[in-house]
Amino acid sequence: MKSKPIIEVKNLCKTYEFVEKQPGIKYSFKNLFKAEKKKKEAVNDVSFSIEEGELIGFLGPNGAGKTTTLKMLSGILTPTSGKVQVMGYEPIKRQKEYKMQFAFVMGQKMQLWWDLPPMESFLLNKKIYEVSDEDFKKNLDEMVELLDVKGIINKQVRQLSLGERMKCELIAALLHNPKVLFLDEPTIGLDVVAQKKIRDFIKKYNKERKTTIILTSHYMEDIAQLCKRIVIIDLGKIVYDGQLDDLIAKYASNKKVTIYFEDGVTKKEVGKFGNISEFESLKVSFEVPRNDVKNMIGGILTSDLIIKDIEIDEEDIESIIRNIFTK
Amino acid sequence: MGKYLAVISNSIKKNLAYRANTFILMISVLFSFGVLFYFWNSIYMQGNKVGTYTLSEIISYYIFITIFELLFTSTNTAWSIGDEIRNGQITNSILKPMGYFEYKFSQSLGVIFYRMMLFVPVIALVLFLLRNYLTQPKDDYGYLFFIILSFLAFILNYIIYYIVGISSFWVVDNNGFFFTCLVVISFMQGQWMPLDLLPTWFVTLGNYLPFKYLFFVPVGVVSGRSAFEYSMLIIPLLWCVSLYFLAKFLYKKGIKKYEGYGV
Numbered sequence: 071m072k073s074k075p076i077i078e079v080k081n082l083c084k085t086y087e088f089v090e091k092q093p094g095i096k097y098s099f100k101n102l103f104k105a106e107k108k109k110k111e112a113v114n115d116v117s118f119s120i121e122e123g124e125l126i127g128f129l130g131p132n133g134a135g136k137t138t139t140l141k142m143l144s145g146i147l148t149p150t151s152g153k154v155q156v157m158g159y160e161p162i163k164r165q166k167e168y169k170m171q172f173a174f175v176m177g178q179k180m181q182l183w184w185d186l187p188p189m190e191s192f193l194l195n196k197k198i199y200e201v202s203d204e205d206f207k208k209n210l211d212e213m214v215e216l217l218d219v220k221g222i223i224n225k226q227v228r229q230l231s232l233g234e235r236m237k238c239e240l241i242a243a244l245l246h247n248p249k250v251l252f253l254d255e256p257t258i259g260l261d262v263v264a265q266k267k268i269r270d271f272i273k274k275y276n277k278e279r280k281t282t283i284i285l286t287s288h289y290m291e292d293i294a295q296l297c298k299r300i301v302i303i304d305l306g307k308i309v310y311d312g313q314l315d316d317l318i319a320k321y322a323s324n325k326k327v328t329i330y331f332e333d334g335v336t337k338k339e340v341g342k343f344g345n346i347s348e349f350e351s352l353k354v355s356f357e358v359p360r361n362d363v364k365n366m367i368g369g370i371l372t373s374d375l376i377i378k379d380i381e382i383d384e385e386d387i388e389s390i391i392r393n394i395f396t397k
Numbered sequence: 398m399g400k401y402l403a404v405i406s407n408s409i410k411k412n413l414a415y416r417a418n419t420f421i422l423m424i425s426v427l428f429s430f431g432v433l434f435y436f437w438n439s440i441y442m443q444g445n446k447v448g449t450y451t452l453s454e455i456i457s458y459y460i461f462i463t464i465f466e467l468l469f470t471s472t473n474t475a476w477s478i479g480d481e482i483r484n485g486q487i488t489n490s491i492l493k494p495m496g497y498f499e500y501k502f503s504q505s506l507g508v509i510f511y512r513m514m515l516f517v518p519v520i521a522l523v524l525f526l527l528r529n530y531l532t533q534p535k536d537d538y539g540y541l542f543f544i545i546l547s548f549l550a551f552i553l554n555y556i557i558y559y560i561v562g563i564s565s566f567w568v569v570d571n572n573g574f575f576f577t578c579l580v581v582i583s584f585m586q587g588q589w590m591p592l593d594l595l596p597t598w599f600v601t602l603g604n605y606l607p608f609k610y611l612f613f614v615p616v617g618v619v620s621g622r623s624a625f626e627y628s629m630l631i632i633p634l635l636w637c638v639s640l641y642f643l644a645k646f647l648y649k650k651g652i653k654k655y656e657g658y659g660v
Contacts, residue, residue, distance in 0.1 A: 146491055147656050169494040181489045183407060185414045190407050197403040198495050226414065 074158075075119035076250065076282050077143065082152035084113040084138050084306075112138045114306035115152070122249070123280040125272070127287065127297035127314065135306040136286055140252055143284070144174050157249055170199055173248040175239055177255035180227075187224045188238035192245055199246030206245060213241045216271050233264030240268065244275065253285045257292055269295045290384040325363050326383040328355045332376035343370055352378075357385070400495055401503040408507020409514075423519050426467065430523045433459050434530070448594040457532045457620040458591055460523065465612045466588065467516050469547060471505040471555045472579060478562025479571045482655065491652065498559060498644060505555050532621045539618060542625045546615035549633045554611050556640045557582065563644065566651030587613030593622075607636040 087107050113135045120126060130136040141147035142154055145161030145168070154161055159168040182191040196206045214220050217237040222230055230238070236256065243251070253272070257265040273296055276283050287293055293300060293314065300317060302310040310317060326347065329340075334351035344366050348355035358366050363382065371377060413419075434456060441452040450458065478501060481487040490497050524531065534540060561578045565571045583589065585608035592603060592613045603609050610633035617623035 144492060146488055148653075164491070166494045169492060172492070174492055176488070179485050179488055183411055185411045186407060190410060194400070194403045194407055197400040198493055200399075 073122070076122040076157055077120040077284075078153070078155040079119065079139075079143070080117050080153040082113055082116045082139065082142060082154060083111070083150045084135075084142060084147065085150045086110045086112055111306050113142070113149075113303075116303070116306070116308055117152075118301060118308065118311055120282060120284070122282050123276070124299060125276045125283045125285065125297055127285050127293040127300040128303065129286070129293065129300055130303040130309075134304045136303045137254065138306075139303060140174075140254060140284065140286065144172065144252055145169075170246065171249045173243040173246070173250075174252040175243045175254065175256055177236075177258045180235065180239060182227045182235065182238055182242055184228050185226060187226055188219075188230075188242065189223045191227075191238075191242050192223070195242055195245050201246050205247065209245050209247060210241070213244060213271075213275075216274060217241065217267060233260045233267075236260060236264065236268065237271075240271065244281075247279065247281075249282060251281050251283045253283065253287075255287055256285070257287065257289060265289070265291070272296055323359055324357045324385045325360055326355055326381075326385055327358050327363060327366060328353065328381040328383065329370060329377060330379040330381075332378045335375060339375065340370075401499060404500060404503035405507040405510065408504045409511045412508060412511040419515060423515060426516060426519050427523070430460065430463060430519075430527075433463065434527060448591065450591065450594075451532075453530050453532050454620065454622060455591075456527065456530045458616060458622070460527065460531065461616040461619055462588055462612055464520055465547070465550070465616065467520070468509065468512055469551045469554060471508070471551075471558045473508060474501055474505050474555060475558040475562040475575055475578070477501070477504070478559065479565040479575060482562075482565040482651075483571070487655070497648060501559060501562075502555055509551065534619055535621045535624045536618075539621070539625065542629075543615055543619040546610075546618060546629060546633075549630065549637065550611050550615050553607055553633050553637050553640070556637060556644055557607065557611070560640065560644050560647060563647050563651050566647075566654050582608055582611075585609065586611040587616065591622075593617075607633065607640065610636065 087109055089107055116135070116139055128136045128140065138147065142149045143156060143161055145164045148162050157168065157171060159165055161168065161172075182188055183194075192206075192210060195201075201209070214223065217240070219234060219237050219241070222234050223238065223241075227235060227238070240256070256272070257268055260268070269292060272283065272285070275281060276296075285292065285296060297314055299312065300310070300314045301308060302317075327344070328348075330353050331351075335354065336351070337346065337349055340346065340354050344356035344358045344362075346354060347357045356366070367380060367382075370380075437447075437452065437455050437459065440447075441455070447455050478487075481490070487497070490500060534543065536542060561575060561582075564574060564578075568574045585592075585603060585606060587609060592600060592609055595603075610629070614623070614629050614633075618625050618629070
């Protein structure tokens with residue numbers, strides 16, 4: 071017998087009404103009498119379902135509707151229409167039982183008390199979520215070990231680095247062992263080492279606890295390391311819902327290689343190394359197929375051109391999505 | 398219940414974290430009491446008078462007003478709610494199984510306990526030094542009534558500033574609006590001058606508002622200026638109840654509006 075999905079979304083819509091402000095006195099006057107209300111469809115008929123224990127990536131350009139969808143799934147935002155079910159609850163009802171099993175970590179919005187050590191916020195959450203002493207100790211010890219933060223949980227949050235803060239935010243959110251976890255840009259602004267630690271942690275946590283996790287990120291590496299399945303949302307609609315491997319094979323075939331030159335170069339001089347995506351005489355970006363990156367860089371380094379710096383970036387989500395539309 | 402105690406405790410700890418502040422604060426409080434005394438003393442010594450107040454009465458009035466200001470006000474509640482709405486922190490509170498009103502109340506209680514720890518010694522010293530200038534309550538149980546009235550005043554104070562803070566859902570420039578509210582409320586609670594010295598029409602207006610119960614009425618009882626009446630308990634209680642429902646209603650409406658932009 072197939073079990074019921076832990077998250078079910080059917081025909082979800084969110085429309086915002088706003089008053090269009092146009093410049094000029096004439097329009098200000100007009101608005102006084104009759105404000106023209108415009109509609110923006112942030113989420114337009116989105117449907118999907120998620121099984122318990124899945125670790126899913128939510129991708130999409132800024133303003134695509136992915137954060138709006140997450141907010142409706144968590145109970146922050148009221149849907150305009152459609153059905154949302156998470157763990158059998160309607161999130162917008164904001165029932166206590168729902169909140170007790172749910173957690174949302176938002177990259178920029180901290181829940182830790184700024185002037186106190188993280189430990190105090192942990193203890194507060196223990197009380198809020200009614201976590202038993204044993205569970206608390208067990209969860210805390212395990213996560214502190216995995217994230218390697220033993221030395222800092224008793225330092226004031228404002229004295230911690232961004233990476234340390236983020237790790238503690240994660241711990242605070244997971245102390246009550248939620249069944250469903252949303253992570254909104256969890257590695258934003260972090261250094262490479264911290265990013266990796268957090269990724270490893272999320273992966274292990276999901277595997278061991280079977281927590282259902284939805285992750286949004288602008289970093290392809292986050293998604294690549296963690297998610298088997300991804301959902302791409304653009305312009306309020308689901309553009310892709312399937313396995314990441316399939317998507318990568320199909321669309322994210324390139325890396326972005328940016329070369330900084332000591333002396334100015336011409337398009338003609340560098341054009342032979344690859345497809346130019348951005349050009350300035352001292353800085354050129356190329357779109358290079360993943361497998362060719364090594365060769366391409368080797369070729370440039372052994373040429374006569376004097377290289378100041380090289381950057382290799384993942385093809386960003388925007389261009390992957392652009393590819394999806396243009397191909 | 399334990400979660401609210403934990404909030405109170407964290408709130409106290411958070412304020413304690415700023416220890417350097419503490420010492421300076423205590424000195425400045427001592428100083429402000431001193432200024433108060435010498436100011437009014439010199440005014441009266443020169444033969445001036447404030448309305449129907451004797452020197453002792455006016456000194457008692459301002460001493461107790463200052464005590465109230467130090468111990469029983471929750472203006473910080475309004476500011477912190479305003480901040481949390483503006484920077485989106487309140488989203489976290491929506492997602493937690495804890496009432497926002499109750500959460501902020503617990504935080505406020507923490508601040509009050511902290512302030513009491515800090516200022517009670519200083520206040521006790523001041524009351525001792527100025528004991529000859531302080532007037533007594535009229536009633537036998539005056540001090541007991543005072544404690545009950547203060548308790549009510551604190552709750553009413555909290556609810557009012559909670560509502561002011563919640564206004565941030567609608568008012569974008571809440572700095573200006575807050576300041577205006579603070580100024581009006583502090584005037585109407587008797588912080589600047591005794592309310593019974595104001596013109597009759599103003600006093601009548603004040604009777605229909607909750608503010609005089611925040612400072613003026615309790616101070617009047619403990620300084621012996623007014624005799625205790627049971628209406629002094631019932632009316633603020635009614636205000637507490639009705640404003641409580643207003644607060645909850647406004648919060649609901651505010652969150653709805655918040656969904657539209659701030660989240």
